[in-house]
Amino acid sequence: MSEAALKDQSINRGFLFISFGAFFIMLSLATHLPAYPHMIAEFNLTPGYAVWMQLGLAIGLTGFQPLLGWIGDSFGLKIVILIGGIFMVIGSLLVAFSFSFWVLVLGLFFKGISGAAIAPSGIAYAGKFMVGTQRAKAIGTFAAFITIGSVFGPIISGMIVDTANWQASFMFTAILGGVGIALFAFVPHVKVPARKKLDVLGLAFVIILLLGLLTIPTFINSFGIESGMWIPSLLVFVAALIILIFVEKKQKAPLLDLKYAVNRNFWVPTTIAVFIFLGYTGIMYLLTFFVQNVQGKAATTVGFLQMAVFLGTSLAAYFSGRILKKLSARTIIGSGILVFASGIIMLNFVTLTTSFIYLFISMSLIGLGVGFQTPAVKGLIVSEASIERMNVVTFTNTVIESLAQRMGASFALVAFSIFSASGNNVGAVVSTSWIIMGFVVIALLFLPLIPRTIPGIHTNDDDLLGTKIIPKTLKIEEIK
Numbered sequence: 001m002s003e004a005a006l007k008d009q010s011i012n013r014g015f016l017f018i019s020f021g022a023f024f025i026m027l028s029l030a031t032h033l034p035a036y037p038h039m040i041a042e043f044n045l046t047p048g049y050a051v052w053m054q055l056g057l058a059i060g061l062t063g064f065q066p067l068l069g070w071i072g073d074s075f076g077l078k079i080v081i082l083i084g085g086i087f088m089v090i091g092s093l094l095v096a097f098s099f100s101f102w103v104l105v106l107g108l109f110f111k112g113i114s115g116a117a118i119a120p121s122g123i124a125y126a127g128k129f130m131v132g133t134q135r136a137k138a139i140g141t142f143a144a145f146i147t148i149g150s151v152f153g154p155i156i157s158g159m160i161v162d163t164a165n166w167q168a169s170f171m172f173t174a175i176l177g178g179v180g181i182a183l184f185a186f187v188p189h190v191k192v193p194a195r196k197k198l199d200v201l202g203l204a205f206v207i208i209l210l211l212g213l214l215t216i217p218t219f220i221n222s223f224g225i226e227s228g229m230w231i232p233s234l235l236v237f238v239a240a241l242i243i244l245i246f247v248e249k250k251q252k253a254p255l256l257d258l259k260y261a262v263n264r265n266f267w268v269p270t271t272i273a274v275f276i277f278l279g280y281t282g283i284m285y286l287l288t289f290f291v292q293n294v295q296g297k298a299a300t301t302v303g304f305l306q307m308a309v310f311l312g313t314s315l316a317a318y319f320s321g322r323i324l325k326k327l328s329a330r331t332i333i334g335s336g337i338l339v340f341a342s343g344i345i346m347l348n349f350v351t352l353t354t355s356f357i358y359l360f361i362s363m364s365l366i367g368l369g370v371g372f373q374t375p376a377v378k379g380l381i382v383s384e385a386s387i388e389r390m391n392v393v394t395f396t397n398t399v400i401e402s403l404a405q406r407m408g409a410s411f412a413l414v415a416f417s418i419f420s421a422s423g424n425n426v427g428a429v430v431s432t433s434w435i436i437m438g439f440v441v442i443a444l445l446f447l448p449l450i451p452r453t454i455p456g457i458h459t460n461d462d463d464l465l466g467t468k469i470i471p472k473t474l475k476i477e478e479i480k
Contacts, residue, residue, distance in 0.1 A: 011129045014187045015138055017446050018081060021146040021183035026146040027120045027171035028088050028180075029111060032095075034059070042166070043101045051218050054104040060091075060112020062402045063210045064071035066255045067203055068117050069124075069395030073388060074198075077428065079126060080391070081184045084117030088177030096170035107170075114177070119146060120391075120398040126380030127456070128390045135324045136457045140321015140375040147314040147371065151307050158303065198382040202255035205244040210232025210399075212237030214406060244358060257385075257392050265384050268449045269377040272333065272396055275443040276340060277434035280370050282412035283344065286365070286432055289310075294352065294425040301356060305363045312367025313374075321375040328452035337447070340369025341440045347433040352426055383455040390448040 072080045075385050092108030098104035115169065122142030126135050160169040193371055212233045221232040230240040260266055287305055316336075324332060343365030378397075385393040412432060419428030453459065 010188045014144075015122065015125055015130075017186045019126055019142050019184050021085065021180040021187075022118045022122060022142065023145045023149050024180045024183070025088055025114055025149075026174045027149030027153050027156075028092065029115045029151040031169055031173055032087040032111070033110065033168050033283055035157060035161050037168040038161060039095075039104060043104075043134040045101060049101065052105055053108055055214060055218050056109040057112040058214050058402075058406045059210065060109040061116050062112075062214070062399050062406070063116075063207050063411040064113050065120070065399040065402070066206050066392070067153055067198075069120075069392040070198060070255055072121075072124060072391030072395070076189050077121060077128075077391060078184065078187050078189045080117050080186065080346075081121050082181060084114045084121070085177050085181035085184055086114075087111070087117065088114035088180060089174050092170045092174035092177060096167045096174065115180035115398075116402075117396075118180075119402075120394040122146070123378050123382065123398075124391045124394040127385065127394060128387055131456050132459075136324035136375055136379060137321045139378045140317050140319070140324070143317035143321070143371065143374045143378070144314040147310055147317065150163075150310040151314065154303055154306065161233065168212060180216050180458075189390065190333045197253060199248075199251050199253065201247045205240050205247060206255060209237055209240035209244055210403070212240055213403065214264065217407065217411075225232075236353040244315070252260055255392070256387050260385055260389065260393055263384055264449060265380045265451065265455075266393070266397070268446055269333070269380045270400055271378050272337070272443045272450075273397075273401050273447050275439040276337065276370060276373070277401055278411065279340070279344060279364065279439045281307075281405040281479075282408035282415075282436060283347065283366060283433070285408075285412040286415075286429060288361070290350070290425075290429045291359070295354075297356075305356075305359055308360050308363040309367040313362045313371035314367075316368040316371030317374045318371075320372045324375050324379065324454075325457055328374065329376045329380055329454050329458075330447060330450045330452050332371045332448050333450055334444075336369045336373025337440060337443055338369070339365055339372060342435065342439060343369060344437050345366075348430055348437065350389040350426065350429060350433075359463075379454045380450070383457070 039053070040046070043049075068080050068083070071083070087110045091112075091114060094107030094110060095104050096107075098107060106139055122145070123139060126138035126142065130138050133286045156172075159168045212235075215233040216230045216237070219227075219233060224230040244256070245258070248256050248258050282308060288302050291302050291305065320332060320336075343362045346362035346365070350359070380393075381397045382390065382394060415428075415432040415435060419431045
């Protein structure tokens with residue numbers, strides 16, 4: 001077998017191990033929600049303390065992604081995904097055997113770091129080692145793998161909590177983390193030519209910035225928007241953002257690649273993804289309140305509706321990756337936005353007696369729309385990134401999307417609370433849905449800026465060999 005064939009075989013095998021390992025890690029990350037009420041009751045706390053649990057998880061998911069991207073570019077992606085598996089095991093055990101509430105929050109924070117390490121890994125791998133149809137299929141496949149875990153995670157966790165206890169569900173995720181580590185161990189290690197100096201100042205201000213941003217909705221949910229308790233967090237966020245931009249411009253190897261961030265192939269699809277994810281996550285939290293608090297239905301109903309969202313996202317991403325090279329990026333992303341919008345429009349007409357089937361179709365369309373556009377968005381983001389900065393670029397994009405999802409969830413809760421103050425809960429759902437449609441309209445305004453072709457997918461494979469995407473000099477002994 002030729003060296004090129006061996007190289008391709010090794011790369012493809014590595015991608016499969018990353019995808020299957022990522023499935024188990026993301027499945028573990030999606031299992032905590034059904035246990036939340038039991039965890040709060042264990043420590044005799046009020047439901048309001050759940051916001052701190054969510055904050056711990058959110059900081060882990062977002063705050064350390066730039067650092068993990070730097071580790072991937074400096075030491076290799078295999079180190080990053082192994083970190084993800086290890087933190088899932090440690091975090092799960094901390095939660096399961098927590099002797100205080102704050103140890104439990106620390107465990108959720110570690111689980112968040114695990115998700116941060118794994119969520120962008122397959123995209124970075126495909127962007128670095130694959131081209132053409134192979135890259136498009138890989139991005140769609142990986143997106144499907146990490147989403148399908150969210151379909152079954154809450155159901156499996158709920159069954160474990162109901163038949164045993166909430167601690168057992170976290171013991172289960174610790175085992176899944178161990179399975180992930182075993183799979184990641186088979187991923188080939190690619191030697192990194194030169195280790196990059198860590199941008200310590202950039203890391204510090206990224207964490208401060210994210211702490212400021214993420215605590216804004218936490219304080220609003222806890223004390224109310226009229227209290228003003230969230231204003232210091234807003235000031236911290238703005239100040240850290242300004243300083244971070246100044247600091248990163250001075251760095252030779254910045255933690256955040258600001259030079260690439262102004263590239264149209266990065267900021268346009270990322271901006272579209274932000275507005276879509278604001279609605280995507282927000283609508284799921286809104287759905288929880290509508291079905292349980294307004295319609296008075298069981299939590300199981302919410303679980304099945306969320307399954308429709310995640311299953312639609314997974315299937316659409318897988319299918320889209322396989323047809324991406326045949327259609328323009330603008331067509332794929334535009335079609336996804338329109339399908340997503342159709343699901344939101346259906347929610348604008350809900351009533352107290354709206355059927356489960358109606359809501360199931362709406363949630364399915366929302367999931368299908370987001371999943372269908374994902375491979376094109378991710379393909380554009382990695383399309384012109386330097387191979388030496390591939391992990392930094394993909395992890396930067398993921399942290400922005402994760403922040404949008406955290407903010408979307410908080411936005412939905414705050415908006416529903418404000419609109420329902422008049423006593424019209426159904427009207428509150430409809431009004432919030434119309435605002436989300438506003439996000440969709442803003443996303444559509446950026447669609448003309450999306451290029452039709454994606455370098456690395458629509459261009460010929462031979463044109464990319466020997467460039468910043470796949471260097472010809474990569475030897476088989478460098479992939480171990």
